[in-house]
Amino acid sequence: xxxxxLIKGDSIRTEDRGGATDGTAEISWAISDKECxxxxxxxxxxxxxxxxxxxxxxxxxILVLEGxxxxxxxxxxxxxxxxxxxxxxxxxxxxxxxGTHAKLFFVTN
Numbered sequence: 156x157x158x159x160x161l162i163k164g165d166s167i168r169t170e171d172r173g174g175a176t177d178g179t180a181e182i183s184w185a186i187s188d189k190e191c192x193x194x195x196x197x198x199x200x201x202x203x204x205x206x207x208x209x210x211x212x213x214x215x216x217i218l219v220l221e222g223x224x225x226x227x228x229x230x231x232x233x234x235x236x237x238x239x240x241x242x243x244x245x246x247x248x249x250x251x252x253x254g255t256h257a258k259l260f261f262v263t264n
Contacts, residue, residue: 162186167197178204180252182261196262199224201254208251213263215244222256 162185172180184197199217201224208229217224219236226242227233229249236242244250 169200172199172204172206175204175206178202180204180206194262194264196260199257199259199261201252201257201259203255204253206251206253208249210249211244211246214246215261215263217242217244218260219257220260221258222254224254224257224259225252227251227253 167183167185169181169183172182179200179202181200182197183199184195186192186194186196195213202222217226217236219238219240219242221238223235223237224242225233225235226244227250234242
């Protein structure tokens with residue numbers, strides 16, 4: 156079992172998040188679940204994208220690095236994070252993401 160590893164920044168690839176129209180909605184997996192990671196994580200970039208609601212099959216923690224990044228739940232609860240804020244999402248929640256000039260780091264479990 157591996158106890159430590161380094162993921163080089165130049166190996167991280169950005170892709171469209173999917174389900175978004177207009178604007179920018181990208182994610183970059185630093186450690187993906189495809190690698191059977193204990194804590195899949197990565198980076199995101201979001202700007203004025205309209206996205207379909209998504210029901211989470213995992214818990215997620217998001218650290219806002221730049222701009223404004225937010226989440227709206229199907230029950231109408233809405234939060235907006237700014238640099239340094241952390242957003243916690245629970246498995247089973249149905250959410251829509253939104254943001255303006257947002258950059259973020261996320262971890263799923």
